[in-house]
Amino acid sequence: MLSDDRIKELREYVSSLEHPEEALVDLMHEAQSAYGYLSDEAAEAVADIAGVPVIKVEELATFYNLIFRRPVGRKVIFVCDSISCWVMGMENMFDYLKKKLGIDIGQTTADGAFTLLPICCLGACHVAPAMMVGEKLYGNLTPERIDEILEKERI
Ligand code: FES
Known part of the structure; x- marks a missing residue:
């Protein structure tokens, strides 16, 4: 308030x-x-x-991806779902994130830590596949890197 x-x-x-x-x-x-x-x-x-x-x-x-009209987790993970990231294997990263967090796209983890959302190109195609956690950008994603990021970002 x-x-x-x-x-x-x-x-x-x-x-x-x-x-x-x-x-x-x-x-x-x-x-x-x-x-x-x-x-x-x-x-x-x-x-x-x-x-x-x-x-x-x-x-x-309704026009802004960063404005949430429904409750979200303490941090929102925005996963790029645009072309460069898809070419660089984002589909596998999406699947890995969903499995690791135990949620689907649009959902929030049971502990309220993360909400998983898709987003258009983050402007980080040179480090695709990429995602944003809160306001921090991460590129060159691999399952191992995602593990490290989630551990670091979990609050
Ligand atoms: S397509 Fe993913 S950052 Fe540009």
């Missing part, structure tokens, strides 16, 4: 902008950090701060 002081600061920030919509993505990220995901309550808070209808926030949220 956002503190009253932070809400006041965000309102001031929004009022400094020519168009309040300019702040929506930043506000969604901040609310997501505070609430864990962009819940209905968080979306309403964003809309209230920006002075826009909540439907505008919901519409915009």
Whole structure:
């Protein structure tokens, strides 16, 4: 939940902008950090701060891969499912991750540590196959490397 002081600061920030919509993505990220995901309550808070209808926030949220409208794990694993990664064997890495974590794509591990999601090209084709864990990029994936990454990233 956002503190009253932070809400006041965000309102001031929004009022400094020519168009309040300019702040929506930043506000969604901040609310997501505070609430864990962009819940209905968080979306309403964003809309209230920006002075826009909540439907505008919901519409915009559907366009961003990094905005979650459902609860996710403490870290999200974004697995690239674009062409360079597929050519370099991502299908096997997907299968390995699913087996290792005991979940399917779109699911969260029982301990709440990881959610597994596909994503379009991460811009790391030169190190394909690639994935992002939280905000950290990892390339040249192999089963052994995935084991190390998961151990390091698990919180
Ligand atoms: S296709 Fe996977 S990083 Fe570009």
